[in-house]
Amino acid sequence: MAVRPAESAPRPAGTPEVSRPGGRLLPRPGRRGTPAAPVQPAGLRKRWLLAGVVAVLVALVAGVSLGPVSLPPGSVAAELLNLLPGVRLDSGLTEREIAIITELRLPRVVLGLLVGALLALAGGCYQGVFRNPLADPYLLGVAAGAGFAVTTAIVLGAGAGGALTGLPITIPLAAFVGSLGAVVLTYLLGAAGGRDRSPATLILAGVAVSAFFGAGQTYLLQQHSDNIQQVYSWLLGRLATAGWHDVWLVLPYFVLTAVVVLLHRRELDVLSVGDDEATGLGLHPQRSRYLLIAAASLGTAAAVSASGLIGFVGIIVPHTMRLLFGSSHRVILPLSMLFGGAFLALTDVVARTAAAPAEIPIGVVTALLGGPFFVLVLRTARRVAM
Secondary structure: OOOOOHOOOOOOOOOOOOOOOOOOEEEOOOOOOOOOOEOOOOOOHHHHHHHHHHHHHHHHHHHOOOOOOOOHHHHHHHHOOOOOOOOOOOOOOHHHHHHHHHHHHHHHHHHHHHHHHHHHHHHHHHHHHHHOOOOOOOOOOOOHHHHHHHHHHHHHHHHOOOOOOOOOOOHHHHHHHHHHHHHHHHHHHHHHOOEEEEEEHHHHHHHHHHHHHHHHHHHHHHOOHHHHHHHHHHHHOOOOOOHHHHHHHHHHHHHHHHHHHHHOOHHHHHHHHHHHHHOOOOOHHHHEEEEEEEEHHOOOOHHHHOOOOOHHHHHHHHHHHHHOOOOOOOOHHHHHHHHHHHHHHHHHHHHHHHOOOOOOOOOHHHHHHHHHHHHHHHHHHHHOOO
16 A cells, blocks of 8 residues: 655644744645645735724724713814824814823823733733633733732831832832742743743643732731722722823833734744644744743733733733634734734723723723633634634
């Protein structure tokens, strides 16, 4: 019986089509007697990118227009255009209304766009690295480490007469350090298993680290029950910001994370076929995996330090992009950034207006949306090709 050569064997169903990291295309096996056709990786279509940009602009105008004092969307759009160099339009708004836009609402909306983009980008990156559509940015202990650090800062600040938490940078700094500390501890714990570290080892290490910090946070809250409300107000997430301070703090981390992850998004497609195959294609799987994890974790830590723990964004948005536009990370990651920012900015509008004049924690709103979506994910995860 004749044995078909390995190079002419048909591609198994569900195997993603990838290209070499250097850009060389892999040949697709053809029928006998016919030349093999090159595999063309899925690209980012202009209309998809345009839809993401439009979603961001709609979220920007809606976020600035809606609130306790409603402003005409057309006038708001004109005033936003006035922020561009060389543009002068008559928006018809008073000085007070312009101050509301530029000093109160616009910084909050921009912060929501940055945080949503970071969480969605990190979630899509984690899902690609761990080849799991249910992975989220808090997988390696970021949430638990930030929660423990913030709880400690609040407790110590209360014990010192409030002097510690009186500093605006204290809580964000504690959250940032706690987030990165948890990720480093997860990496060190996973590295204890030897040189051949699989993604599953990191996930298990993240579970252990999260349990450790979660227990520490629970103990602190039990010992200092009078601080529970202040801690939970941070844990449930918020985008309240006084001016542009938080935006300027998050922006450098956003730029760094976006540049590193997007420049290496092709490697996520290569990693999806497995480490052995990726090595054969000229990729160093461990190096690429830890570089992407480090960049995504840094962006997640910056987002958490500015907004608290906002759940489900890192799952909802990347998985929706995968369902709508395919499994190529060349497409998923840029669109996740755009739609993730728009999603969180619009969610913040709901949080500000649904129970006005009171404000619903934004983490509650995203959880209410994420619960039903989890049902959809569980029903479709088996049919989605990573």
